[in-house]
Amino acid sequence: MRHLLKTVSAAAAVAAGVLTVSAVSTGAAGAATAEPRGLYAPSDLVLTVGQGEDAATATVQRAVTLSCAPKATGTHPAPRAACAEFSAVEAQFEKLVDAAPKVACTKEWNPVVVSAAGVWQGKHVAWSITFGNPCSMKAALGTGALLNF
Template sequence: MRHLLKTVSTAAAVAAGVLAVSAVSTGAAGAATPGPTSLYAPSDLVLTVGQGEDAATATVQRAVTLSCALKASGTHPAPSAACAELNSVEARFDKLVDASSTVMCTKEWNPVVVSAAGVWKGKHVAWTTTFGNPCEMRAGLANTALLNF
């Protein structure tokens, strides 16, 4: 009986030691791995307006940030309206451009690029469009809160 008790207590001590070592090692590893910061998928965007023919070479004139995860925020002047609008078109930015505008603009070629890049509901998004000049941009984006900044 004594031998059995000694074996059981030795096994218990070894098991406790293994658990202590594994707790220390997983604790350190667990601390190094970042966990999710929110229950919501990230929705963070950077919206830019630039002078030039394409987003890669355009000179950025204005840029704003927009976060729509839990609460609308960012440097966008109307983040709540912009997030609601983006939700209504399911992040299809092209649906926000009004191609049927009746505003009269000159035909001068002074290209303006509008772009959006970032993450929408956990998925990467990148969108860009080029207008012939600033008047065409204002006319095409007159009915959108998201791209008027």
Template sequence: MRHLLKTVSAAAAVAAGVLTASAVTTGAAHAATPQPTSLYAPSDLVLTVGQGEDAATATVQRAVTLTCAPKASGTHPAPGAACAELNAVEARFDALVDDNPKGICTKEWNPVVVSVTGVWQGKHVAWSTTFGNACTKNAALAEGALLNF
């Protein structure tokens, strides 16, 4: 990803009312130009598992953080594998949920919500899904590192 910084002449900035006269005479126009703090777009996520029907009202049981750039880190138990999995599915979280899970679960309704919020490669993400109970969640997420924490 390439970012281009646009520079504006001091005279044009004064004409637009952006710079003060002292900034023009001291050359402070360049000092005020924001510089990137990293070569990587931010990728910081918070993943939660909670009891309830939706992420907004669920009682959070577990929460972990995951940072994928510049290196995998956070409180997630397997940050490297989780970041690799997230890259492989291009942050399409639904692709990580098995539609036909292998396993036998009761039909008990005791909803569990898994949610992901934060920033992935510089873009805001918010995703959640609800499972009928913990057994169906575990069966649907059996293969994969990202949502198993």
């Protein structure tokens, strides 16, 4: 019985030692400060189109990523054009939406939400807009590169 207790005590001591070393090494890693990764402020966005009235509850149908610095990349079908367009409107999504589109759409209620979230030139951005149906979304977004994916 004493031999069993010594074995259990030794195993517990080893386990405690491993946990202590693990905690110390994790603490040191967690305490490290974030180093800048480059000369450019981050500009990374996630753009989505979803079915529903609200971006928080919509069912996402399509999503793309867009990174604009130091070069345009991501899953967006036209990253260079999208980055150039967003830069041209000074990161104001509202300027990309035509308030009075020239296309006639039905009045059916089949809401679609377009949203964007991420970082633009180091600043957090979050934006969404709801359209009555897919036709009104296409009409309001026109042929711009950023929100047509």
